[in-house]
Amino acid sequence: MSDVMVTGGTVTRIRVPFTGEGSGEDELSWGQREIWQALLEQQTWMPIGGTRPLPAGSTVEDGVERLRYLMSRYQSMRTRLLFPADGPPRQVVHDAGEIDLEVVDAGPADPYEVAVAVQRRYEQTDYDFAGEWPVRMAVVRRDGTPTHLVVIMTHFVMDGRGAAVMLAESERNEAAPVRGMQALEQVRWQRSSAGRRQSDAAIRYWQATLQTIPASRFAGAGDPQAPRYWRGELSSAALPLAVQSIAAHTRVDASAVMLTVYALAASRVCGVNPVATRLVSSNRFRPGLAEVVGPVSQTALCAMDVAGCSFDEALERVQRASMLAYKHGYYDRARLEEVVAATARERGEAVDLNWFYNDRRGAAEPRLVDPALVRAALPRTVFTWTIKRDEVYPRLFLNVDDESPQTVRLHIEVDTHHVPPPVAEALVRAMEEVAVQTATGEATPS
Known part of the structure; x- marks a missing residue:
């Protein structure tokens, strides 16, 4: 667990450092351009994800490690956008950084309803493509016991099949190297x-x-x-x-x-x-x-x-x-x-x-x-x-x-x-x- 903790009311934010393979800057890949255009046309950052109950025995540390895993393993999760004044947006993949995990204490309220409220807050809060990592995650707990996990991402970094791969790999804590061409490699192939x-x-x-x-x-x-x-x-x-x-x-x-x-x-x-x-x-x-x-x-x-x-x-x-x-x-x-x-x-x-x-x-x-x-x-x-x-x-x-x-x-x-x-x-x-x-x-x- 990171050393930095910021508490405000019933919400504690745990700073989660991460490192991963691959970094660089380039134009958007064809798939990224497709979803970017859809975001512009529909005037939304297309939040995807949701809320799910946690199994008995889950800990906040489990949430920390899950978030660290996602950020470290997948280049798309470490991607932010750069907006040049004279051209279309570009992608920037980082090999290290920090992200906050929220821990939300439900108090006397129903923890599921609290989790849904957190999800709604995530979905309704504007997303900063240049300055924010593409995932918002929270662990909701009651009386110190984690009960629900809330994960919301922008569709820009994930299509349906990619989300299915991520879910399957994260559930089994896949340790083998990631497979396939990552976005920066895709761009190089597309220029070939x-x-x-x-x-x-x-x-x-x-x-x-x-x-x-x-x-x-x-x-x-x-x-x-x-x-x-x-x-x-x-x-x-x-x-x-x-x-x-x-x-x-x-x-x-x-x-x-x-x-x-x-x-x-x-x-x-x-x-x-x-x-x-x-x-x-x-x-x-x-x-x-x-x-x-x-x-x-x-x-x-x-x-x-x-x-x-x-x-x-x-x-x-x-x-x-x-x-x-x-x-x-x-x-x-x-x-x-x-x-x-x-x-x-x-x-x-x-x-x-x-x-x-x-x-x-x-x-x-x-x-x-x-x-x-x-x-x-x-x-x-x-x-x-x-x-x-x-x-x-x-x-x-x-x-x-x-x-x-x-x-x-x-x-x-x-x-x-x-x-x-x-x-x-x-x-x-x-x-x-x-x-x-x-x-x-x-x-x-x-």
């Missing part, structure tokens, strides 16, 4: 001839695809609301059963089945073809990136021509289109923005690229399901508008998540100035409808 070839090929693919897709994704205008940005959730037990059954029948991965369901539903509800969306590509299949703890995800532009198709035909087309998109989902974001702007000038209209799809589910075992069981699950489907606010969302962003082993939750976020809420709800309901109709052998109109 191999990196330039990858980016150039991706840019050519985007340029060609942008010429083929409709400028607008919706046949009608928006439905401006106040607050402007809405988030809805469809909870369904029928959808995962149907997708599992289709995957077993077609012998195709469930993620491709779900994307096909989405494409057919969007074509039906929005009246556009091809259906174009930006898939979130983890890029973890690329050499050196599988186990990197840091942001390497980018979006892959996918155009899916499913008009007049049966489900099997649509599935084949979506598989081909998505594989091509993922192949070209790793690129120089600044160069891409130049091409998007040039394409808009050539077409005489801007192409709406604010349409995103992200399947975040874990792997599910394909299995044939009795159609009667699929239909029987339909009455349990619930759709709810959960959040209405003026914090910026993309025009449409659909996340597919495991709600439980038996249910899938579709999170749809929309800008009501461009996407009417009834259309958004119709889209996620149509996804369930397409999947159920296919799995039960009913006709599925495209």
Whole structure:
């Protein structure tokens, strides 16, 4: 435990020194640029993390060592930004430093409620990218006994797959050297001839695809609301059963089945073809990136021509289109923005690229399901508008998540100035409808 302690009220701050391998300054990597642009567009530092109970016997010293471990092991946790007056932000990786761990005494209050309040304070306090380390951590205790751990990080240093790697390694206290290309090494590769070839090929693919897709994704205008940005959730037990059954029948991965369901539903509800969306590509299949703890995800532009198709035909087309998109989902974001702007000038209209799809589910075992069981699950489907606010969302962003082993939750976020809420709800309901109709052998109109 560090020697420096600052106490204020019920909060004690323990200074935690750390050292780690690797340091230096360079431009942002492609993955860092992608998430940085999202932070700017959505006007948030994207706090991620949360609160969890601690096992019996946990100590404050355990919290100190956990924080030291994270800061020492991962270069992304030792990264701050530099903001030159004449250019874009740059990353600075430090090989040593100090960070505070908060120890919060709950007193007579419920320690879980205190932990949630700490989490809320962390999330609602502005983050200083230049002067602050990217993690805020607290141990909450009652009567001297630690009960909860609160960890909040900025999304800038962590994508979903990277967070999963970090969690797994920290839980087992992984001591082997970190694997994969760290951000500074990624930047050097991206400047190499191999990196330039990858980016150039991706840019050519985007340029060609942008010429083929409709400028607008919706046949009608928006439905401006106040607050402007809405988030809805469809909870369904029928959808995962149907997708599992289709995957077993077609012998195709469930993620491709779900994307096909989405494409057919969007074509039906929005009246556009091809259906174009930006898939979130983890890029973890690329050499050196599988186990990197840091942001390497980018979006892959996918155009899916499913008009007049049966489900099997649509599935084949979506598989081909998505594989091509993922192949070209790793690129120089600044160069891409130049091409998007040039394409808009050539077409005489801007192409709406604010349409995103992200399947975040874990792997599910394909299995044939009795159609009667699929239909029987339909009455349990619930759709709810959960959040209405003026914090910026993309025009449409659909996340597919495991709600439980038996249910899938579709999170749809929309800008009501461009996407009417009834259309958004119709889209996620149509996804369930397409999947159920296919799995039960009913006709599925495209």
